[in-house]
Amino acid sequence: MSEISWNNSVKLILSDVDEMVADLYVPADPKIITELNQVLESGVAIFFISGHGLQGIKERVTDLLRPDLRKRVLISHCSGVEVWGYKDNGDLRDSPYHSLYDEKLNQAQRNDWRAVMDEVVEEFKLVKYPASSIPQFMKASGNNPLAVMYVDRGPQITFEVINGYDLSPEAAEKLEIKVPLTHGHYDLRIPILERAEKLLAERKLPISPRLGGVFALDFAVEGLSKTTSVKHVVDNEKILRSIGVDKDSLTNPNALEIWGDKFSVIRGGADRHMCEAVDPKVRAIDFRIENPEEFLPGYNIQVWDGDKHLQEGLLEYLQSRKTGLENTS
Known part of the structure; x- marks a missing residue:
């Protein structure tokens, strides 16, 4: 059993997508979708930040979520070029909260x-x-x-x-x-x-x-990354309010959590950029087996120590939530 337990204080999860929530170019496992629905239903919001395109993230992940829960979801695609949200009815908003593509090129x-x-x-x-x-x-x-x-x-x-x-x-x-x-x-x-x-x-x-x-x-x-995208959201009271998150609550590092699988600075490590956007005390869980010596110093990046890794490791972590809730009830 992993020593990393579910964070019962979390309000907003910052999550990578590829090999994290879903394998490359295939839909997420229905078991993961079920667990994510339960997380959203509990009042936690999820911000998916990915190098993948908007349509691919929708088709593989967010379209599979319950429509009534999508209003607690944000998507940042293509390395942070845009941030999208959902309407109350579960449809994608008519325009992004934030877009730099037209401005830059x-x-x-x-x-x-x-x-x-x-x-x-x-x-x-x-x-x-x-x-x-x-x-x-x-x-x-x-x-x-x-x-x-x-x-x-x-x-x-x-x-x-x-x-x-x-x-x-x-x-x-x-x-x-x-x-x-x-x-x-x-x-x-x-x-x-x-x-x-x-x-x-x-x-x-x-x-x-x-x-x-x-x-x-x-x-x-140029100039865009997961850092800029996350910063734009966590500093924007209007966007946070739209997904049911109180901006003041995020002053507590435990109110945020990062899920990723690429934190090593040696091999690209795009998920480390999410860490750079928030308090270094915020817990980041690395669901890939990586060497902590290759992580950015000073950040709370923990390697998942369960039996499985990548999206299967995430499922293992999500399923551990039930045990954590039982222990606090």
């Missing part, structure tokens, strides 16, 4: 951005595949390290470098591209990132390439 810049992506794909001889589950991708692509899932979400473009993020020395040597050894791994994303960064800078495009997830390379609007 005009149409000409968006076209140039995609031209750069095409240039990178051609230069590295990448083979593009559409978004799919990992097993479907593996079946279609085989072991080709240059095969990538190419996902254009509008405000963010993602290369899922599934076969090339952790190459063997032999596989790296066979490529025409020089793949440097980075933190003990031959990661094809590194030379792609460096080349794309140069091309984007030449065109003066405000796009930032960054490592995301385990094998993702995200291209997102």
